[in-house]
Amino acid sequence: MKMKLRAAAVVSASALLLAGCSTGGDGGTGGDGGGLVGTGSGESCVIESPVKVGAALSLTGGAGSYGVSQQQGLELALAELNEAKGIEYKLSVEDDASEPRQGISVMEGFVGDGTSIVLGPTLSNTAVAAMPIATEASMPVMGISTTAGGITDIGDYVFRDSLTEAQVIPQTIDAVIDEYSLKKVVVMYSNDDAFTESGYEVMAEALEDTDVEVLDTLTFSKADTDFRSLLTAAKDKNPDAIVVSALIEAAIPLVTQARELGIDQPIVGGNGFNNPKLMADAGAAAEGVVVGAAWNSASDNAENQAFLTAYEEKFGAQPDQFAAQAYSALYLIDDAIRSTCSAERSDLRDSLAQLKDVATPLGAVTINKNRDAEHPAVVQIVKDGKFAVLR
Numbered sequence: 407m408k409m410k411l412r413a414a415a416v417v418s419a420s421a422l423l424l425a426g427c428s429t430g431g432d433g434g435t436g437g438d439g440g441g442l443v444g445t446g447s448g449e450s451c452v453i454e455s456p457v458k459v460g461a462a463l464s465l466t467g468g469a470g471s472y473g474v475s476q477q478q479g480l481e482l483a484l485a486e487l488n489e490a491k492g493i494e495y496k497l498s499v500e501d502d503a504s505e506p507r508q509g510i511s512v513m514e515g516f517v518g519d520g521t522s523i524v525l526g527p528t529l530s531n532t533a534v535a536a537m538p539i540a541t542e543a544s545m546p547v548m549g550i551s552t553t554a555g556g557i558t559d560i561g562d563y564v565f566r567d568s569l570t571e572a573q574v575i576p577q578t579i580d581a582v583i584d585e586y587s588l589k590k591v592v593v594m595y596s597n598d599d600a601f602t603e604s605g606y607e608v609m610a611e612a613l614e615d616t617d618v619e620v621l622d623t624l625t626f627s628k629a630d631t632d633f634r635s636l637l638t639a640a641k642d643k644n645p646d647a648i649v650v651s652a653l654i655e656a657a658i659p660l661v662t663q664a665r666e667l668g669i670d671q672p673i674v675g676g677n678g679f680n681n682p683k684l685m686a687d688a689g690a691a692a693e694g695v696v697v698g699a700a701w702n703s704a705s706d707n708a709e710n711q712a713f714l715t716a717y718e719e720k721f722g723a724q725p726d727q728f729a730a731q732a733y734s735a736l737y738l739i740d741d742a743i744r745s746t747c748s749a750e751r752s753d754l755r756d757s758l759a760q761l762k763d764v765a766t767p768l769g770a771v772t773i774n775k776n777r778d779a780e781h782p783a784v785v786q787i788v789k790d791g792k793f794a795v796l797r
Contacts, residue, residue: 441453441454441455442748442749442750443747443748443749443753444493444747444748445747446492447744447745447746447747448745449490449492449744450492451493451744451747452491452492452493452747453492453493453747453748453749456494456495456496457494457495457496457522457743457749458519458520458521458522459484459495459496459497459521459522459523459524459736459739460497460499460500460516460521460525461476461480461497461498461499461500461524461526461732462500462509462512462513462516462524462525462526462527462528462532463476463477463499463500463501463502463525463526463527463528464501464502464503464504464526464527464528464529464532465477465499465501465503466501466503466504467503467504467505468504468529468628468629468653468655469504469528469529469653470504471654471655471683472528472529472551472681472728473501473502473504475681475725475726475728475729475732476526476528476550476551476728476729476731476732477499477732478717478720478721478725478729478732479728479730479732479733480497480733480735480736481720482713482716482717482720482729482733483732483733483734483735483736484497484736485720486716487736487737492744493740493743493744493749495736495740498516498521500512500516502526502528502529502532502536504528504529504532505532506532506534506535506536507535508532509527509532509533509535510535510539512527512536513527513536513537513539513540513547514539516540516545517539517540517543517545521545522545522546522750522754523545523546523547523739523754524540524545524547525547525550525732525735525736526547526549526550526551527549527552528551528552529551529552529600529601530549530552530553530554530599530600530601531599531600531601533552533554533557533560534554534556534557534560534600537549537557537560537561537564538560538561540561540564541560541561541562541563541564544563544751544752545563545751546564546565546751546754546755546758547563547564547565548565548566548567548735548739548758549564549566549567549568550567550731551728551731551732552566552568552601553568553569553570553571553574553601553604553605553677554570554571554600554601554605555570555571555604555607555608556604557570558777562755562777563751563755564777565758565777565778565779566777566778566779567731567735567768567771567779568700568731568779569700569778569779569781569783570778571601571605571608571676572608573700573780573783574677574698574700574783575605575608575609575612575676575698576608576612576615577698577783578674578697578698578785579609579613579616579649579674580612580616581696581698581785581796582647582672582674582696582785582796583616585696585796586646586647586672587646588618588646588647589617589618589619589646590618590620590621590643590644591613591618591619591620591621591646591647591648591649592620592621592622592623592624592640592645592648592649593606593609593610593613593620593622593623593624593648593649594623594625594626594633594636594648594649594650594652594660595609595626595650595651595652596627596628596651596652596653597626597627598628599653601653601678602628602651602652602653602676602678603651605651605677606651606676608676609649609651609676610623613649621643621645622639622640622643624639624640626652626656628652628653628655628656630656631656631659632659632663633656633664634663637660637667637669640669641667641669646671646672647672647674648664648669648671648672648673649674650673650675650676650679651676651678652675652676652678652679653678654678654679654681654684656678657675657678657679657681658683658684658688660673661673661684661688661691661692661695662687662688662689662691664691665690665691666691670694672695672696673694673695673696674695674696674697675696675697676697676698677697677698677699677700677727679695679697680697680698680699680700680726680727680728680786680793681726681727681728682724682726684697684788685791685792685793689791692788692791693788693789693790694787694788694789695788696785696786696788696796697785697786697787697788698783698784698785699727699783699784699785699786699793700727700731700768700781700783700784701727701730701731701768701784702769702782702784702786702795703724703725703726703727703730704793704794704795705767705769705784707765707767707769709765709766709767710730710767710768712767713725713730713733714767717733730767730768731768733766733767734766734767734768734771737764737766738758738766738771739754741761741764742754742757742758742760742761743757758773759773759777760773766781768781768782769781769782
């Protein structure tokens with residue numbers, strides 16, 4: 407993987423101006439030694455000062471399971487990238503506790519300590535609160551799991567490598583309609599979270615473009631754990647499927663209780679369902695759940711296979727989408743920095759915006775004009791305790 411990514415960096419460097427490869431700097435971040443503009447480009451890029459990368463992750467709180475996966479993906483990429491010559495990365499991971507207020511505090515700390523770029527926060531709610539702090543300081547940030555609409559609208563320094571719900575959910579809806587000949591569904595979502603609300607809005611819009619009838623729309627809180635009354639109401643409507651936007655902490659009891667109540671119809675989840683905890687905690691109840699995903703764990707591309715092997719060797723378990731997105735993000739940043747041989751904040755912002763067809767475990771990633779990533783998506787179904795490709 408590293409060889410392919412380095413090759414991509416050389417190619418992209420040849421297409422970019424070399425002005426950024428001179429020593430000096432733009433008065434940006436500084437770094438430990440003050441010199442974040444190096445010499446050379448691509449594989450030959452040498453930056454004297456360590457490059458600080460921050461990560462604001464939900465290691466505790468409601469999204470704690472996502473943040474731990476992200477941290478592991480970053481640690482793996484960090485170890486690999488620091489084996490290469492020319493650039494030493496220093497990663498600092500801080501817990502945003504799944505709370506916007508804590509996310510703001512974490513971001514303020516990174517703004518003031520010479521960090522070149524911050525990955526995260528994990529949740530869209532926290533990102534909406536914290537990313538303006540980075541934008542005001544002209545410090546790039548990259549969302550690695552924030553899929554709600556409008557995230558990159560926060561400012562020109564905001565990027566993300568996570569596909570939006572708008573990019574994934576319509577594909578998922580189309581796939582399940584074809585697969586199960588759906589005519590009528592019930593929609594459920596938690597209405598007190600930006601990510602799940604955004605997911606619901608995309609689901610509703612996607613369904614409007616079809617002949618499928620929405621029999622009812624039921625709401626709950628992201629902190630709820632007992633869904634029996636709502637599920638009973640949904641069952642009484644006799645839908646062909648239940649479409650749900652929820653975080654994994656709600657998705658697990660919702661799926662489990664649905665099967666206990668005899669709801670055997672397909673349950674279609676948004677990105678929040680895309681977590682191995684669904685199978686681990688819901689067990690057999692998770693069978694048949696359909697989830698749209700930004701990462702195809704079964705992809706045989708060389709970068710993905712190398713990632714799967716390295717992750718299992720390091721952590722003794724298979725990665726999830728959140729680890730894959732975090733891992734890929736650090737490689738995207740390395741590609742961007744090497745393209746102009748600068749980790750100054752403004753230079754890095756400009757080079758990230760130029761990324762095109764960078765090989766990663768997610769597939770070939772291009773940053774579009776809205777600073778969102780574009781790469782293949784996949785529709786998965788839980789089968790025999792694992793995610794398998796539905797189509």
